Amino acid sequence: MDTRDILLNAALKVLEEEGEAQFSTRKVCAIANVTAPTLYHHYGSADGLLSAAMAEAFGQFLESKKSVVQSADPVVVLREGWNDYVRFAAARPRLYAAMMSRVLDGADIPAAEQAFALLIARIGAIAAKGRLRPTVAAAADLMWASANAASLLHVTARLRKGAPPTSVVLEQIREDALRSILKPTTKGRSR
Amino acid sequence: MDTRDILLNAALKVLEEEGEAQFSTRKVCAIANVTAPTLYHHYGSADGLLSAAMAEAFGQFLESKKSVVQSADPVVVLREGWNDYVRFAAARPRLYAAMMSRVLDGADIPAAEQAFALLIARIGAIAAKGRLRPTVAAAADLMWASANAASLLHVTARLRKGAPPTSVVLEQIREDALRSILKPTTKGRSR
DNA sequence: GGGACCAATATAGCGTCGCTATATTGGTAT
DNA sequence: ATACCAATATAGCGACGCTATATTGGTCCC
Numbered sequence: 302m303d304t305r306d307i308l309l310n311a312a313l314k315v316l317e318e319e320g321e322a323q324f325s326t327r328k329v330c331a332i333a334n335v336t337a338p339t340l341y342h343h344y345g346s347a348d349g350l351l352s353a354a355m356a357e358a359f360g361q362f363l364e365s366k367k368s369v370v371q372s373a374d375p376v377v378v379l380r381e382g383w384n385d386y387v388r389f390a391a392a393r394p395r396l397y398a399a400m401m402s403r404v405l406d407g408a409d410i411p412a413a414e415q416a417f418a419l420l421i422a423r424i425g426a427i428a429a430k431g432r433l434r435p436t437v438a439a440a441a442d443l444m445w446a447s448a449n450a451a452s453l454l455h456v457t458a459r460l461r462k463g464a465p466p467t468s469v470v471l472e473q474i475r476e477d478a479l480r481s482i483l484k485p486t487t488k489g490r491s492r
Numbered sequence: 493m494d495t496r497d498i499l500l501n502a503a504l505k506v507l508e509e510e511g512e513a514q515f516s517t518r519k520v521c522a523i524a525n526v527t528a529p530t531l532y533h534h535y536g537s538a539d540g541l542l543s544a545a546m547a548e549a550f551g552q553f554l555e556s557k558k559s560v561v562q563s564a565d566p567v568v569v570l571r572e573g574w575n576d577y578v579r580f581a582a583a584r585p586r587l588y589a590a591m592m593s594r595v596l597d598g599a600d601i602p603a604a605e606q607a608f609a610l611l612i613a614r615i616g617a618i619a620a621k622g623r624l625r626p627t628v629a630a631a632a633d634l635m636w637a638s639a640n641a642a643s644l645l646h647v648t649a650r651l652r653k654g655a656p657p658t659s660v661v662l663e664q665i666r667e668d669a670l671r672s673i674l675k676p677t678t679k680g681r682s683r
Numbered sequence: 684g685g686g687a688c689c690a691a692t693a694t695a696g697c698g699t700c701g702c703t704a705t706a707t708t709g710g711t712a713t
Numbered sequence: 714a715t716a717c718c719a720a721t722a723t724a725g726c727g728a729c730g731c732t733a734t735a736t737t738g739g740t741c742c743c
Contacts, residue, residue: 304691304692320597320598321597322597325728325729325730326729326730326731327728327729327730335692336692336693336694337693337730337731337732338691338692338693338694338731338732339691339692339693341730341731341732342690342691342692343691346730346731347729347730347731348730398593398596398597401592401593401596402589402592402593402596404648404651405589405592405593405647405648406511406512406513406589407511409651410651413651414651417651417652435660435661435664438655439658439660439661439664441652442645442652442657442658442661443661443664443665445645445652446641446642446644446645446657446661446665447638447641447665449640449641449644450637450638450640450641450644451637453637453640453641454633454636454637456596457595457596461608461632461633461636464629466633466637467630467633469626469630470626470630470633470634473626473630473634473672474634474637474638477668477669477671477672478668480668481664481668495720495721516699516700516701517700517701517702518699518700518701526721526722527721527722527723528701528702528703528722529702529703529704529720529721529722529723530720530721530722532701532702532703533719533720533721534720537701537702538700538701538702539701
């Protein structure tokens with residue numbers, strides 16, 4: 302593993318274990334056993350390293366979403382993608398929070414846009430089968446919003462008296478969103 | 493207006509106009525025409541001032557929510573509260589993003605907890621009329637998540653090709669959430 | 684093989700950040 | 714008047730992000 306990757310992994314480790322607030326170039330350099338200019342040689346700035354780490358996280362996550370699902374039913378694919386998204390946030394809450402903060406800050410993260418594009422493609426597949434009720438764009442907004450809503454419940458457990466969301470609530474959010482974008486066929490929710 | 497309020501307003505100005513990333517004690521001090529120790533005398537730390545500013549924003553917002561609604565129907569009250577929440581995020585996206593980032597960072601913000609408590613109280617009023625389907629806690633999670641989901645659509649317009657969410661999508665999110673927590677009476681959604 | 688070149692890394696230090704030890708002011712109570 | 718205390722200022726510390734400069738260690742060309 303070359304120095305560039307060592308730095309990236311060190312950054313991801315800090316983000317995942319301590320959160321963005323504790324992130325610093327010095328800490329990353331110490332973990333990577335490298336001096337400051339090395340970091341700047343490879344990543345240009347602290348923000349550059351941060352962006353690269355987020356992109357890497359988003360990229361890995363995207364890859365897992367692409368590969369895992371293998372159903373012919375586009376609704377199943379969409380649902381599993383939703384589950385993947387929320388599982389990711391639940392498993393690595395600090396990293397998810399950092400990514401969300403960056404999105405909120407208005408930074409453009411290519412991997413995030415690719416993930417959104419993948420969502421649109423998957424919803425397009427549903428539309429192609431004539432099973433979509435609203436426009437693809439509206440449906441994508443709805444599904445994306447609902448996945449983030451569910452993720453937020455995981456990450457902000459503390460605000461809500463430390464209680465993690467029940468699986469019933471999570472399924473409700475997911476199925477509400479799915480139901481509202483799908484045409485009401487008899488086997489609307491294939492479960 | 494005393495020095496304490498001048499500092500608070502300066503902080504809110506920076507947050508609203510430049511975002512949390514540009515926030516610094518020196519910048520706030522410069523705007524307030526005050527030196528560093530004055531800030532620390534009144535707020536203890538940069539984080540303290542930030543928290544106070546968020547609390548103030550949340551407090552104003554909470555006050556508007558308390559006062560505006562005046563219906564006897566608790567469902568109407570809940571819906572208007574939801575609308576207020578989302579309108580706030582849409583009108584002051586940088587401030588909303590900063591607040592959300594702090595919640596994501598795990599800080600405990602009394603005003604945010606009060607807002608959540610108010611939500612629980614309002615849902616409790618619905619439960620008292622026997623119109624609630626799930627538990628109050630589950631319903632609160634659902635409504636809170638859906639309001640933040642809708643707010644996120646406003647704030648993250650850039651990620652989604654710069655398109656703000658359509659009012660149709662926003663209403664869909666809101667009514668989906670309401671429908672899923674209310675018992676299916678004939679006049680379930682009073683609209 | 685011996686320079687020429689260039690990417691990679693180190694040393695050292697600049698400017699700014701959050702924060703604080705200390706001093707000075709100005710009002711208030713005794 | 715004096716003592717006290719809240720409020721504000723001066724000045725400076727340590728940690729931060731970042732960079733000017735120097736040194737290493739390959740790789741290519743002749």
